Amino acid sequence: EAQVTQNPRYLITVTGKKLTVTCSQNMNHEYMSWYRQDPGLGLRQIYYSMNVEVTDKGDVPEGYKVSRKEKRNFPLILESPSPNQTSLYFCASRVGLFTSTDTQYFGPGTRLTVL
Amino acid sequence: QQPVQSPQAVILREGEDAVINCSSSKALYSVHWYRQKHGEAPVFLMILLKGGEQKGHEKISASFNEKKQQSSLYLTASQLSYSGTYFCGTEANMGRRALTFGSGTRLQVQP
Numbered sequence: 001e002a003q004v005t006q007n008p009r010y011l012i013t014v015t016g017k018k019l020t021v022t023c024s025q026n027m028n029h030e031y032m033s034w035y036r037q038d039p040g041l042g043l044r045q046i047y048y049s050m051n052v053e054v055t056d057k058g059d060v061p062e063g064y065k066v067s068r069k070e071k072r073n074f075p076l077i078l079e080s081p082s083p084n085q086t087s088l089y090f091c092a093s094r095v096g097l098f099t100s101t102d103t104q105y106f107g108p109g110t111r112l113t114v115l
Numbered sequence: 116q117q118p119v120q121s122p123q124a125v126i127l128r129e130g131e132d133a134v135i136n137c138s139s140s141k142a143l144y145s146v147h148w149y150r151q152k153h154g155e156a157p158v159f160l161m162i163l164l165k166g167g168e169q170k171g172h173e174k175i176s177a178s179f180n181e182k183k184q185q186s187s188l189y190l191t192a193s194q195l196s197y198s199g200t201y202f203c204g205t206e207a208n209m210g211r212r213a214l215t216f217g218s219g220t221r222l223q224v225q226p
Contacts, residue, residue, distance in 0.1 A: 031212070033214070035216075040218060041218060042117070042202055042216045042217055042218040042219050043157065043202060043204070043216040044215075044216065045213055045214050045215065045216075048212065048213065048214075050212060056211065056212075056213070057213075058213050058214070059213065059215060090156060090157070097212065098144070098145060098164060100164075102145075102162045103159050103162075104147065104149075104159045105159065106156035106157050106158070106159075107156060108156055109156055
């Protein structure tokens with residue numbers, strides 16, 4: 001079954017305590033992304049990766065890091081979380097860029113609260 | 116810059132039609148459409164590419180007017196299952212491939 005998995009699904013942490021949210025896909029997709037979703041603001045792209053070792057900033061990259069050492073994994077790192085990073089985070093992978101079969105699959109989401 | 120969606124919310128009766136619009140101030144390469152139900156992840160509906168096109172997916176279809184940088188999502192003969200929030204996402208530059216979403220249109224279909 002085609003899947004994008006994220007862990008943890010829920011996380012409560014404190015300001016400044018480094019954390020990593022993992023993301024994995026089993027579809028051999030080259031393109032992966034991280035988004036955050038906040039009420040009234042829709043989805044905003046944090047970072048994306050077009051392939052292993054290739055990453056680029058989205059609209060809201062400040063305070064986040066990513067790495068893409070393997071095709072299937074794309075972890076999101078918050079080195080010093082702050083309360084304004086409290087949000088719902090989605091990882092996604094995409095296949096067939098800019099073709100008629102282009103499709104993006106989202107993970108189930110990670111709800112992060114930073115106190 | 117975030118694309119602008121309209122309307123922000125719409126309430127329909129089953130069987131009625133709806134149109135959701137998405138417009139951008141930038142020249143676009145592609146427009147995506149997604150539906151998200153409460154408490155769930157967004158689900159991809161379709162992508163429309165530069166060159167201007169229309170696409171259909173069951174009773175849901177969309178068009179992309181490249182000259183106006185506008186896309187419209189058409190929901191015909193709506194069903195209860197169509198309820199949710201619809202987002203458009205735009206890509207302005209094929210090389211960079213960053214995706215920017217609108218703030219969403221909340222659709223509620225009532226019996």
